[in-house]
Amino acid sequence: GENVEQHPSTLSVQEGDSAVIKCTYSDSASNYFPWYKQELGKRPQLIIDIRSNVGEKKDQRIAVTLNKTAKHFSLHITETQPEDSAVYFCAASIVGGSNYKLTFGKGTLLTVNP
Amino acid sequence: DAGVIQSPRHEVTEMGQEVTLRCKPISGHDYLFWYRQTMMRGLELLIYFNNNVPIDDSGMPEDRFSAKMPNASFSTLKIQPSEPRDSAVYFCASSLLLSYEQYFGPGTRLTVT
Secondary structure (H helix, E strand, O other): OOOEEEEOOEEEEEOOOOEEEEEEEOOOOOOEEEEEEEOOOOOOEEEEEEEOOOOEEEEOOEEEEEEOOOOEEEEEEOOOOHHHOEEEEEEEEOOOOOOOOOEEOOOEEEEEEO | OOOOEEEOOEEEEOOOOOEEEEEEOOOOOOEEEEEEEEOOOEEEEEEEEEOOEEEEOOOOOOOOEEEEEEEOOEEEEEEOOOOHHHOEEEEEEEEOOOOOOOEEOOOEEEEEO
16 A cells, blocks of 8 residues: 655744655555645644646645655745644545545644744 | 534543544545544544445554444444543544545544543
């Protein structure tokens, strides 16, 4: 089955700096890569996702990049703000695959210091 | 739609007691997932259902855990007997497709003393 590795496990940045979280996956057939944000005491929620036919996707201060050859994808947050502090999870799956559920990484605790 | 609904939000029980967690998925979603989250182990998939049928329960830690989905709008996760190491936040999630976006409920924080 799919295996997703996520790094770093913790990340601390100053407000206004950029943050990058990286994930690698094992199954070259994976073609859907969502990112979830979980604030303290809250549920995980989807913030952005990317399909394998796209190399990069942006949504305001958040961007995700995908390198299919290397089998890794990254979350980039620019101009970080204290409200970005949360645990971020990456995941991978094969859309349309009847047996391929989302596989989550272990999560990255991002702390944005004011 | 109100989203995925879970109850109770908090549960405190004594070791050896039976615990039942409940979930109502988003209407029309064919897949339902039960996760356990702890600091040490992160987000673990316990079991998932497709159209009320359990498909993969390989994540269920042991026979003390059981899950049912009697109809499309209701699922339960039962722990009997409960142990202190079962203390965690249990999330239910649902999705339209197996491999697509999952919508999480607010979670149940379980404390077993």
